[in-house]
Amino acid sequence: MKQYWLFKTEPDTFSIEDLRNVGASGEGWDGVRNYQARNFLRDEVKINQEVFIYHSSCATPGIAGTARVIRAGYPDPSQFNPDSPYFDPKSTPDKPRWYCVDVVFTAQFPELIPLRTLKQVPELAEMVLVQKGSRLSIQPVTSAQWRAINKLARG
DNA sequence: GCCAACGTTGGC
């Protein structure tokens, strides 16, 4: 079965509009500093898989649109950059600790689908995002969940 | 390996 994902981002820092604006070159999804999320990026997120872009820590948190993976996991360059907020002095190029992938914008939903709406959809009851206390910033999404959310987005 | 203290996430 095809694997889908949900990536969280704070729109004040990097929004779906920002992703759209970088165009076809895509964007390195860097700065993920959680081991469970790292493992997904390193081992399981593959080229051509599709991703929901989720806006967190903002007035209306929710799913803003979609992206596609154009490069699978590789060492996150920001961990080696002392000027980066994501610099990790304990990481070395032969033993990188953190990984990222590249994604490209595919669509922005006509309207963001708020978390509060997603929580009310029976088909999404098992979704990682709506589980209590889920802080995971890179999450697997099933094909059934992918379909249900795209249906919601079309209204 | 336990676990208290501390730090972070993120909705509200």
Add this chain to the structure above:
DNA sequence: GCCAACGTTGGC
């Protein structure tokens, strides 16, 4: 800004 939930750190 509050605070619950969770992750990480570090002494022992």
